[in-house]
Each structure stands twice: as structure tokens, then as C-alpha cells.
Amino acid sequence: xNFTNFGKYILLLKSVFRRPEKTKIYVKAIFQQMDFIGVxxxxxxxxxxxxxxxxxxxxxxxxxxxxxxxxxIIGSVNRDxxxxxxxxxxxxxxxxxxxGSAISSEIGTMRVSEQIDALEIxxxxxxxxxxxxxxxxxxxxxxxxxxISMVLSIGGGYLGGTxxxxxxxxxxxxxxTTDFNPYTIVVALTKAFVFGFIITSVPAYEGFYVxxxxxxxxxxxxxxxVVSCISILACDYLITQLLx
Amino acid sequence: xxEIKDIHKSFGDNAVLKGISGKFEEGVTNLIIGGSGSGxxxxxxxxxxxxxxxxxxxxxDGREFTQLNFEERIEIRKEIGMLFQGSAxxxxxxxEENIMFPLNMFTTQSKAEKLDRVNFCLxxxxxxxxxxxxxxxxxxxxKKRVGIARAIAMNPKYLFCDEPNSGLDPKTSIVxxxxxxxxxxxYKTTTIVVTHDMNxxxxxxxxxxxxYEGKKFWEGSNKEISKTDIAExxxxxxASRFMKAAKGKF
Numbered sequence: 484x485n486f487t488n489f490g491k492y493i494l495l496l497k498s499v500f501r502r503p504e505k506t507k508i509y510v511k512a513i514f515q516q517m518d519f520i521g522v523x524x525x526x527x528x529x530x531x532x533x534x535x536x537x538x539x540x541x542x543x544x545x546x547x548x549x550x551x552x553x554x555x556i557i558g559s560v561n562r563d564x565x566x567x568x569x570x571x572x573x574x575x576x577x578x579x580x581x582x583g584s585a586i587s588s589e590i591g592t593m594r595v596s597e598q599i600d601a602l603e604i605x606x607x608x609x610x611x612x613x614x615x616x617x618x619x620x621x622x623x624x625x626x627x628x629x630x631i632s633m634v635l636s637i638g639g640g641y642l643g644g645t646x647x648x649x650x651x652x653x654x655x656x657x658x659x660t661t662d663f664n665p666y667t668i669v670v671a672l673t674k675a676f677v678f679g680f681i682i683t684s685v686p687a688y689e690g691f692y693v694x695x696x697x698x699x700x701x702x703x704x705x706x707x708x709v710v711s712c713i714s715i716l717a718c719d720y721l722i723t724q725l726l727x
Numbered sequence: 728x729x730e731i732k733d734i735h736k737s738f739g740d741n742a743v744l745k746g747i748s749g750k751f752e753e754g755v756t757n758l759i760i761g762g763s764g765s766g767x768x769x770x771x772x773x774x775x776x777x778x779x780x781x782x783x784x785x786x787x788d789g790r791e792f793t794q795l796n797f798e799e800r801i802e803i804r805k806e807i808g809m810l811f812q813g814s815a816x817x818x819x820x821x822x823e824e825n826i827m828f829p830l831n832m833f834t835t836q837s838k839a840e841k842l843d844r845v846n847f848c849l850x851x852x853x854x855x856x857x858x859x860x861x862x863x864x865x866x867x868x869x870k871k872r873v874g875i876a877r878a879i880a881m882n883p884k885y886l887f888c889d890e891p892n893s894g895l896d897p898k899t900s901i902v903x904x905x906x907x908x909x910x911x912x913x914y915k916t917t918t919i920v921v922t923h924d925m926n927x928x929x930x931x932x933x934x935x936x937x938x939y940e941g942k943k944f945w946e947g948s949n950k951e952i953s954k955t956d957i958a959e960x961x962x963x964x965x966a967s968r969f970m971k972a973a974k975g976k977f
Binding site: 501592597598603604606607608 | 775777797800801805809811812815829833887
């Protein structure tokens with residue numbers, strides 16, 4: 484995203500946060516989007532998180548070859564990795580692909596088929612009506628998904644570790660309950676909030692300014708996912724450096 | 728009445744509109760005609776605020792439109808109905824929800840009142856009972872008629888139609904033309920139709936503005952157009968052999 488695009492993105496966000504024409508209709512749209520983003524992604528996030536937790540446990544166990552290091556460390560490393568990095572970032576990247584491309588193509592198709600023009604002619608603030616519910620649903624539901632992801636990732640680690648015999652159940656549980664720092668949850672939820680904003684606003688911007696036809700809508704969708712993923716990783720680094 | 732004064736619009740170095748002025752009266756069907764690239768759709772978009780002209784003014788019954796900000800334009804936009812070239816119906820909504828959408832957004836009517844209005848609009852465009860269909864289930868002509876129904880849902884003072892006959896067979900085109908003319912006369916709307924369909928020009932053109940290379944080249948009625956000897960206009964209107972042969976008979 485160059486500076487011109489960034490400027491247009493900021494101006495679009497300014498339009499998004501104008502006062503809604505009718506709050507009741509916006510509230511209904513927010514719940515629909517929460518269902519799409521949150522409930523609609525729950526299965527995918529659950530499967531990915533469980534497997535990542537399981538694989539992480541096996542890899543940590545594989546690397547801890549010294550007898551001087553207690554096996555309880557496997558649980559605590561898996562817990563902190565899941566909470567601080569894997570759950571927020573992997574979930575966000577997966578959601579950028581699933582939600583981001585859908586948002587970009589939906590709004591892009593509305594643009595090329597003049598549906599956005601129709602909204603504007605009616606006197607409706609098209610950015611607000613189309614994008615605000617998505618952003619509000621994103622910043623609400625992505626943190627919820629990340630919390631679920633953390634729980635399932637740690638649970639997946641338990642399953643992976645105990646089923647493979649890499650760690651015993653008591654060692655793993657002792658590991659995940661020892662020296663827990665609740666501040667890591669704050670960092671993770673801050674990341675999830677910012678990622679939720681990126682996942683919804685960047686694809687909405689790409690879709691809103693599409694010009695052309697079906698090919699350009701598809702290109703905008705691809706660009707939305709790429710820009711969202713890069714933005715997520717850049718913000719991940721910034722937040723980590725600022726908060727830890 | 729809508730008045731435009733000295734409208735200029737460029738895209739980069741390409742000057743599309745070069746100082747167009749004119750008046751469009753209420754209760755008559757006003758047509759903007761011209762060849763491809765003559766600037767007719769750009770002019771329409773400048774009039775409704777989808778494009779911002781670099782110079783010039785648009786007045787809706789004396790109210791200056793071009794200088795207003797988004798919030799100030801809303802009051803005028805509530806009085807505008809628009810039929811788009813591709814109908815621009817909301818894909819995810821049924822016919823009923825499409826027509827009810829502006830009523831939901833801007834009125835405090837009860838559900839029953841809104842439903843009555845939807846049914847009235849659907850009957851007006853000869854599509855009674857089609858409430859629950861989705862746009863994907865409609866033919867091109869039906870989509871246009873639903874587009875008109877949505878455009879008149881808020882009782883507009885100004886009705887804009889962008890190429891209402893594009894992609895339609897001649898018989899359906901005449902139905903749409905007649906519907907636009909009936910609505911214009913019945914509700915005394917200021918109707919502006921952008922078209923290059925010669926059946927529309929000869930059939931419903933109470934007032935015609937001909938654009939050529941971004942300028943207003945001619946204006947008059949459908950009765951006057953057949954008597955003109957302006958070469959550029961004749962080349963456009965009477966381009967086909969049939970129209971050339973029929974010219975003296977209009």
C-alpha cells in the first residue's frame with residue numbers, strides 16, 4: 484500500500500465512522516456479520532488450533548533432549564507460544580484468507596454492479612452501511628476466536644503430548660499452570676483487536692475502490708489477502724515490541 | 728426542474744464535458760442522447776453527485792447541489808430515484824426487500840404501511856406478487872421494472888434513468904419507455920433519461936439534448952428532430968437505412 488492508497492484508506496475510514504442513518508438496521512447488520520465472521524469461522528479455527536497445539540508439543544519435546552530440563556517446560560512453552568503468538572497471528576492470517584477475500588469480493592461486486600452507486604444515490608452513506616458492521620464485528624469476534632484458539636491449542640498440546648507419550652498428563656498440566664503471567668493474555672487480545680480491524684478494513688478498502696469487472700474483483704480480493712497478511716505481521720512485530 | 732450551468736468534467740487530460748448548460752422541466756420526459764464517449768453518462772453522474780464537475784453548477788428547483796457536502800446532499804438525494812443501466816438491485820435481498828430498503832432507511836412507517844407501498848409500486852410496474860423472488864430469478868425486463876419500482880418507492884421529485892433499454896428486446900423496451908413516461912406524467916417528476924435508443928427518442932422524447940464531443944450540440948423535441956438538417960445529429964439519429972428511409976414519415 485503506497486502513500487496515496489494509505490491516504491485513501493484513512494479517508495474511507497473517516498466516512499465509515501459517520502453517524503448511521505438508522506441504528507436499528509446497522510445493529511442487525513452487525514449481528515449478521517458477527518455470525519459470519521465468528522460462528523462461520525469457528526470450525527476452521529478449532530481444527531487449526533488443535534493441530535498446531537499438538538504439533539508444537541511434539542516439536543518442543545523433540546528439541547528438549549537434555550535430562551537437566553524438566554518435561555513440565557513443554558507445557559509452559561506451548562502455553563506461552565500459543566497465547567502470545569500462534570493463536571493470535573495464525574488465526575488472523577487464516578481469517579484474512581477466509582473473511583478478507585469474502586469481504587473484498589462482496590464489496591467489489593457491489594461496486595462493479597453499481598449497487599454502491601445505488602446506495603449513494605438514495606442518500607445512504609455507503610462506506611458506513613457496508614463497512615462499519617464488518618469492522619465492529621471483526622474487532623469483537625476475532626478476540627473471541629483467539630481466546631477459543633488459545634484454549635484449543637493448549638488442549639491440542641495435551642492430546643498430542645499424552646497420546647504420543649512425549650509428556651505425561653501430570654507433567655503437561657503442571658507445566659501449563661506454573662508461572663502463568665496473565666499479562667500475556669492482554670498482549671494477545673490487543674493483537675487480536677488490531678488484527679480484527681485489519682482483516683475487515685483492508686479488504687473492504689480494496690473492494691470499495693475496484694474499477695472494472697470480474698477480473699479486477701478477483702485481483703482486488705487477492706491483493707486484500709496479501710496486504711492484510713503483511714499488515715498483520717508488521718503490526719504483530721510492533722505490538723510485541725511495544726508491549727513486551 | 729433541474730438546471731445545469733456550464734458543466735466541465737475531465738478525466739486526466741481527457742476533457743469529457745466542455746461547458747454544458749440546460750434546463751430539464753418537470754412532468755416531461757427529458758432525454759440526453761449522443762454517441763458512445765459523447766459524455767452523456769458522465770453528465771448524468773455529475774448531476775446526481777457521483778462525479779464532481781471541475782466547474783459549473785447543478786440546481787434542483789433552485790437549490791445548488793454541486794457545492795453541498797455529503798450531509799447537505801442527503802435531503803435532495805431523498806427526492807431522487809434512479810434506474811441504473813444494470814438495474815443495480817441488491818443481490819442478497821428479495822424484490823420486496825429491495826423496494827422496502829429506502830423506506831426502512833428513511834421513514835418511520837410501520838411494517839404494514841411499508842408493505843402496502845411495496846405492493847403498490849410492484850402493481851404500478853405490472854409485477855404484482857413477485858415480492859419474494861430474488862434478482863437472480865428475474866428476467867432483464869423484470870429487473871428494470873423492479874428498478875423502477877424501487878426508484879419510485881420514496882415518491883421522488885426527480886427520476887434519472889441510465890440506458891433503461893440496454894440489453895432488452897424491442898417490445899420490452901417499449902414497455903419500459905411507456906412506464907417511464909406514464910410515471911413522469913402521473914407524478915409530475917423531472918425525468919432525465921440517458922439513451923441512444925432511437926425508439927425511445929422518437930417515442931418519449933418531449934425534450935432532447937444531443938451531446939457531441941462533450942458539448943451540447945442541439946436541443947429540441949422528438950417532433951423537431953426529424954426536421955433538422957444538422958449533419959452530426961442526422962448521422963447519429965438516422966444512422967440505419969431503415970431510419971433514413973423513415974425520416975420524412977415521422
